[in-house]
Amino acid sequence: MEPYTLKQVIQDAADGVLLRTYLFDHLKLSRRLVKSIKFGGQFFINGQPATVRYRITTGDELVIKFPPEHTSDTLMARSMPLDIKYEDDDALVINKPPDLPVIPSFQYPNGTLANGVLAYLQGQHLPYTVHTVTRLDRDTSGLILIAKHRYAHERFFHMQHSKAIEREYLAVAEGHLQAVEGVIDAPIGREEGSIIKRCVREDGKWARTHYKVVKRLAGMDVVTIRLETGRTHQIRVHFAHIGHPLAGDDLYGGSLTRIHRQALHSQHLSFKHPLTEETIVVSAPPSPDIHGIIQHSSSI
Secondary structure, eight states: OOOOEEEEEOOGGGTTOBHHHHHHHTSOOOHHHHHHHHHHSEEEETTEEEOTTOBOOTTOEEEEEOOOOOOOTTOOOOOOOOOEEEEOSSEEEEEEOSSOOSSOOSSOOSSSHHHHHHHHHHHTTOOOOOEESSOOOTTOEEEEEEESSHHHHHHHHHHHHTTOEEEEEEEEEESOOSSSEEEEEOOEEEOTTOSSOEEEOTTSBOOEEEEEEEEEETTEEEEEEEESSOOTTHHHHHHHHTTOOBTTOGGGTOOSSSOSSOOEEEEEEEEEOTTTOOEEEEEOOOOHHHHHHHHHSOBO
């Protein structure tokens, strides 16, 4: 298949501007991506090759042929079952199981979600590589958004920074929170002497977590969570900070009695599709281990 191609008909609002300006201001392409198209892809106006210095007019048909995408030598395709909750020509939403890293690392060089997605794309004969938009910790389950090609990834990137991608988490916290609904506002930074662990510290980055208790169990609260910021381990650090670590999160003081990984699941994801402008809402029920805690613990 050919690399991704974008077609646009120029509207009145862009009449008379340079193509370069249209790419930056209207299509929100980065300078890096525009440069890659100049040297590896091609621009066409009304069927004729054009440069970024071309001055566009209302009614012009713009076609952008993006350059071929190249997969890193360190990312190998590896077939695995994928629980796909949503898919179109531009995006995938996958329900990630626990105990699965999202991208390869020194510790997990293969067998990650990215390896499985690459195999899936290749099986569809799509000439793209893997573009993760949202990420989850290895032991956090639930919904994750992946762009199928570079242009979709760039549009989703802007949406993330403008808080236009909404996620809701479900968690089981130890003990009972004093307020059934609240906000945890505490800066987060790296813990001294650790490359993994984070903590609340005055010189950390601003972080804010909104929560609501939806069910009280014996010795635990089931909470829904929305993040205003997206710091590493934010939910886990914030709940440990207020004295209610997540069940199973032994890195931050949680007990392994009921579950052997942090009881945290990304259950809802919603966004306005950056290309079609359709509102997309995706949900995934909690994985069996978290479901088991909720179902088999007595309510109070």
